[in-house]
Amino acid sequence: MTKERRRAIWAIYVWCRRTDELVDGPNSVHTNKVVLDRWEERLEEIFQGRPYDMFDAALTDTVFKFPIDIKPFKDMIEGMRMDTMKWRYLSFQELYLYCYYVAGTVSLMSVPVMGIAPESHVPVHKVYNSAVDLGIGMQLTNILRDVREDASRGRIYLPQDELAHFGLSDEDIFSGKLSNRWRDFMKEQISRARIYFDQAEEGASQLNEASRWPVWASLLLYRKILDSIEENDYDNLNKHAYVGRTKKLLVLPWAFARAANIQNIVQH
Numbered sequence: 001m002t003k004e005r006r007r008a009i010w011a012i013y014v015w016c017r018r019t020d021e022l023v024d025g026p027n028s029v030h031t032n033k034v035v036l037d038r039w040e041e042r043l044e045e046i047f048q049g050r051p052y053d054m055f056d057a058a059l060t061d062t063v064f065k066f067p068i069d070i071k072p073f074k075d076m077i078e079g080m081r082m083d084t085m086k087w088r089y090l091s092f093q094e095l096y097l098y099c100y101y102v103a104g105t106v107s108l109m110s111v112p113v114m115g116i117a118p119e120s121h122v123p124v125h126k127v128y129n130s131a132v133d134l135g136i137g138m139q140l141t142n143i144l145r146d147v148r149e150d151a152s153r154g155r156i157y158l159p160q161d162e163l164a165h166f167g168l169s170d171e172d173i174f175s176g177k178l179s180n181r182w183r184d185f186m187k188e189q190i191s192r193a194r195i196y197f198d199q200a201e202e203g204a205s206q207l208n209e210a211s212r213w214p215v216w217a218s219l220l221l222y223r224k225i226l227d228s229i230e231e232n233d234y235d236n237l238n239k240h241a242y243v244g245r246t247k248k249l250l251v252l253p254w255a256f257a258r259a260a261n262i263q264n265i266v267q268h
């Protein structure tokens with residue numbers, strides 16, 4: 001990416017990381033409604049040009065340089081509120097909303113910085129939809145990778161109705177019992193995450209040329225996490241799915257080739 005865009009993405013990253021730390025970090029026991037409300041006030045001040053500290057100032061600079069809306073930032077804070085209150089998701093519909101709040105929002109913050117290719121003929125809303133799909137796919141993948149860690153904090157980010165459909169319960173997850181039922185359940189969850197990555201591909205090709213490579217790299221790398229869960233025979237209850245350094249490095253030229261493929265743009 002260009003230097004200006006890179007700096008803007010860093011500023012967004014820092015704000016998202018600090019937001020996430022409020023509920024996941026070492027001081028998260030002190031995070032309550034008052035803390036999150038104050039964080040939201042600070043966000044409004046960032047957008048009004050009155051940042052509280054230096055990291056906030058980096059985001060003020062970013063939102064004055066790029067046409068970024070405050071809504072996805074507010075939605076992410078809403079996701080943190082949800083995370084402090086809700087530890088179970090009854091259906092995929094509920095889980096999707098959580099994924100939008102904590103990851104789809106990152107896409108909506110990033111696209112105005114990354115930019116859409118001037119030669120693209122795909123309607124802008126389709127590019128944004130694809131971007132959100134990438135965030136959702138990544139979050140679903142994270143969830144599948146981290147089932148064990150999340151369960152150790154008492155949280156299960158999996159649709160309860162789908163678990164029940166496969167004859168599974170929270171207890172199977174807490175006890176780390178690997179079974180064919182679990183494998184079948186996981187196959188479905190992995191297929192769904194892959195659909196979101198497939199849908200993201202179209203948008204990734206429409207981004208400004210300078211921004212495409214990192215997006216393709218993250219898309220292909222996250223897909224590999226799903227492959228790794230499969231290679232572990234779906235045992236994400238006891239094993240951490242992991243993509244090794246060599247595999248990661250090998251993805252980069254592949255992503256570069258996909259990013260440089262202007263054919264994708266001409267086709268539309």
Ligand SMILES: CC(C)=CCC/C(C)=C/CC/C(C)=C/CC/C(C)=C/COP(=O)(O)OP(=O)(O)O
Pocket residue numbers: 102103104106107110111127128130131132134135138139142200201203204207215
């Ligand atoms: C495809 C198009 C048109 C645009 C791309 C738009 C972008 C940049 C989408 C990516 C959005 C994104 C980065 C979402 C966050 C996904 C996610 C699950 C982040 C978690 O990151 P980790 O650092 O692995 O999390 P941990 O906190 O678990 O370590």
